[in-house]
Amino acid sequence: AQSVTQPDIHITVSEGASLELRCNYSYGATPYLFWYVQSPGQGLQLLLKYFSGDTLVQGIKGFEAEFKRSQSSFNLRKPSVHWSDAAEYFCAVSPSGGYQKVTFGIGTKLQVIP
Amino acid sequence: DADVTQTPRNRITKTGKRIMLECSQTKGHDRMYWYRQDPGLGLRLIYYSFDVKDINKGEISDGYSVSRQAQAKFSLSLESAIPNQTALYFCATGGTPNTGELFFGEGSRLTVL
Numbered sequence: 001a002q003s004v005t006q007p008d009i010h011i012t013v014s015e016g017a018s019l020e021l022r023c024n025y026s027y028g029a030t031p032y033l034f035w036y037v038q039s040p041g042q043g044l045q046l047l048l049k050y051f052s053g054d055t056l057v058q059g060i061k062g063f064e065a066e067f068k069r070s071q072s073s074f075n076l077r078k079p080s081v082h083w084s085d086a087a088e089y090f091c092a093v094s095p096s097g098g099y100q101k102v103t104f105g106i107g108t109k110l111q112v113i114p
Numbered sequence: 115d116a117d118v119t120q121t122p123r124n125r126i127t128k129t130g131k132r133i134m135l136e137c138s139q140t141k142g143h144d145r146m147y148w149y150r151q152d153p154g155l156g157l158r159l160i161y162y163s164f165d166v167k168d169i170n171k172g173e174i175s176d177g178y179s180v181s182r183q184a185q186a187k188f189s190l191s192l193e194s195a196i197p198n199q200t201a202l203y204f205c206a207t208g209g210t211p212n213t214g215e216l217f218f219g220e221g222s223r224l225t226v227l
Contacts, residue, residue, distance in 0.1 A: 094214025
């Protein structure tokens with residue numbers, strides 16, 4: 001069965017600092033990978049996705065993520081964090097092909113300090 | 115208007131009451147899902163539907179039921195609510211091809227006293 005691990009439950013960064021949120025997955029083949037963001041009181045919004053091809057994917061709001069097959073990782077990065085990036089971030093995995101059941105990590109809550 | 119609309123957004127109820135959460139979508143998607151979010155547990159799948167005639171249990175379906183009234187409508191019911199069903203509930207839709215990309219409503223916060 002597929003699974004997703006987000007090892008950091010809370011992260012605090014200063015505004016303007018760089019950010020990396022970690023995500024590791026367990027799946028027998030190359031899955032589809034996603035990062036979603038949940039702002040307070042809101043639903044989840046897709047930041048970016050990886051299906052195949054270039055392992056560095058660009059998303060909305062200046063985020064990017066890199067798929068590393070050898071490490072089973074899909075870490076999310078942003079070079080300079082803005083106060084509006086404070087939110088909860090979820091990594092998710094879905095099998096490639098056939099029935100797609102999406103499995104989510106437990107989330108990483110990002111706090112941005114001035 | 116939101117593409118995926120959930121009602122009610124907030125509900126407080128008592129143990130033993132029947133509750134229905136409704137979801138409607140304007141995206142034209144066949145696939146619809148109900149998730150439950152709890153702090154520290156992420157999102158867990160309750161039920162999903164690939165079309166009007168197809169309903170499937172997710173990982174935590176006990177105590178819940180669903181109805182797919184039309185392609186655009188998918189409701190979640192708690193026949194007899196209990197306090198540990200207090201949570202934030204999300205409806206989501208998925209398009210074709212089924213890549214796993216989901217589109218979420220804003221959530222329904224349910225409190226069972």
